[in-house]
Amino acid sequence: MDDFDALDAYSRSVSTVAAEVTPHVASVRLPRGSGSAVVFADDGHLVTNAHVVGGGTHGTATYSDGTEARFTVVGADPLSDLAVLRASEAPSAARMGDADKLVVGQLVVAIGSPLGLAGSVTAGVVSALGRSLPVQTRSAGRVIENVIQTDAALNPGNSGGALADSAGRVVGVNTAVAGFGLGLAVPINETTRRIIDTLLVEGRVRRAYLGVVGVPAPLPDEVAEHTGQHAGLRIVEVVRGGPAERAGLRPGDLVLTVGRSRITDAQDIQRQLFAEVIGTRLAITVLRNGAMVDVFATPSELVS
DSSP states (O other): OOHHHHHHHHHHHHHHHHHHHGGGEEEEEETTEEEEEEEOSTTSEEEEOHHHHTTOOEEEEEOTTSOEEEEEEEEEETTTTEEEEEESSOOOOOOBOOGGGOOTTOEEEEEEOGGGOTTEEEEEEEEEEEEEEEEEOSSOEEEEEEEEEEOSOOOTTOTTOEEEETTSOEEEEEEEEEETTEEEEEEOSHHHHHHHHHHHHHSSOOBEEOOEEEEEEEOOHHHHHHHSOOEEEEEEEEOTTSHHHHHTOOTTOEEEEETTEEOSSHHHHHTTOBGGGTTSOEEEEEEETTEEEEEEEOOEEOOO
């Protein structure tokens, strides 16, 4: 296959995904902001970012064919940066995928409304998985866990739009631009589906909050042999004043277990941080300076 054929195959993949996904992505406007959203249910529900809706309760969605519809905000979850909208009119739902099946280097296509330019398409690859994103709100620091890192170009207005795989399945919701070509997206997987379902029913998600930023890391051979566990979560930042700092966790600690469950990435922690652990003592085992250390953290409720 020569260079032209390779480029043509790439172009066909991107254009096919764009044609399939774009009709299910809306440009959304609220009184105090704008962004994008993805239709995820045939009854007119869309998913976007919590930071896109802010404190708004209503707005207007514009689809790729020019159709406009009013929407109301059903609920938002700041910790996952996800929000659910209910529109008066919407096309059929996009096909949703499973971000847990992504691999680094895989082609992904971002579709949204950067700078208000609806239906914009960019493409790139999955640059990394399992990232944690610290974000500062007016009230406190927080961490968006397990985000997808991509080099697909994202700009203001892309937030809330679709990140799709080469089969046209939405695997992420574009959430932030860190600069220098770094794009981030909230994954669509079992954990975030639980969050979306809870927002649909209750309008909010009571979330427990620890306040750590970490990256997956291998365990030393002797520890892996002793525990049967081969990876943990290396803490790179502890949010000031958060439950993790109060418990004595430090940057450099390698988290092995939380609540006696093994931890290999940020999502393993996120799976446990729902309402039932708020205010309870949660046992955390870390590897620190070659020694196992047990601490007890008391997760607080995230306040947006």
